[in-house]
Amino acid sequence: MRDVYHQELDTVGRTLVEMAGQVGSALERATRALLGADLALAEAVISADDAVDALQRDLDVRTLDLIARQQPVAGDLRTLVTSLRMSADLERMGDLARHIAKVARRRYPQPAIPEELRATIEEMGRIGVVLAGKVAAVIEGRDAETARELEREDDAVDRLHRALFGALLSRENPYTIETAIDVTLIGRYYERFADHAVSVAGRLIFLVTGQDARASADSRP
């Protein structure tokens, strides 16, 4: 019985890694759909998020079932409860990628992002994908060192986010209100995606070291 139990524990970890892979891919494709005004790709990202949601639901059911049946010792219990929280973060990251794809769809065939802001968005997307990849590695290897790197990369996303507002505000010939709304929401989606990646990393650090990395996924405005 204990062997089956440990296999089930491993499966929980593998599912989280799988979710991180899927949301990273979703963000990469959502960014391409947004910058390329690619309707088919946007639709594909929107549909694919159902699979992430399904992974989360299955994982939660299995995790709760494991806790109830196996009455795990304190360490395993902490791992399992942390897994529930990580899956919630990852599910939310999938939602945010889908939100970005929905803006691309809403504006199609127009591009939602003005030419001169594309590089900033592209960079936010690139870092978001890197963060999702690191989240997968962090979970797979229970790797607190890599987990600590995520905060630094998140700082880069925050800087890009502020730069985006700066660019919106400083233009001599002002953007339309529609563009301001789109860029504000999109910037927020990328920033929250990164915040949740950092949150997963913080949970892993806490699990491995017992130290609280950061109070909350979104302590800033």
Place this chain on the structure above:
Amino acid sequence: MRDVYHQELDTVGRTLVEMAGQVGSALERATRALLGADLALAEAVISADDAVDALQRDLDVRTLDLIARQQPVAGDLRTLVTSLRMSADLERMGDLARHIAKVARRRYPQPAIPEELRATIEEMGRIGVVLAGKVAAVIEGRDAETARELEREDDAVDRLHRALFGALLSRENPYTIETAIDVTLIGRYYERFADHAVSVAGRLIFLVTGQDARASADSRP
């Protein structure tokens, strides 16, 4: 020992009710600070959120400890794990109220919200406070009926949110970009506050009836 255990279970529920009360009060005061350009009140809301965060941290420690020590039966386990999720929703609602207060502080002494949009924001705030109050009642009474009402009120928030975008876009003499950014973010904060309230209600419905009320707190854009 079982008596102490049930007292501890009750304390978990009471702490969630207390958190709901605090985040409802935070939203009410954040809305007043925003509409009244009241810096002192904004600062008070921002500081007070630490207490909500502390309640969540304590609750989580106690809940995990209860699970580990008492090896609860399936029903109690489900209640405890659901409590962990509710506390995460409530903590996030507190963050969102604080975000609103921060916009008020950032724009002080200017009001962040143009005159003709104040009524819409005021109504979003009013409904948000009602939702937080119902969340408290729903948790306290394990009341699935009231929980179902929350979705309807959330629909009202979504309508107001769309009206806000409509008002931003349709004005002949366009708003400044700064106002567009502020109103977009603020609208999003109120909408997410309501989404999390509905999410708590959905978790309670699932706990009491075993039926999934709604897949996720934020299935829409």
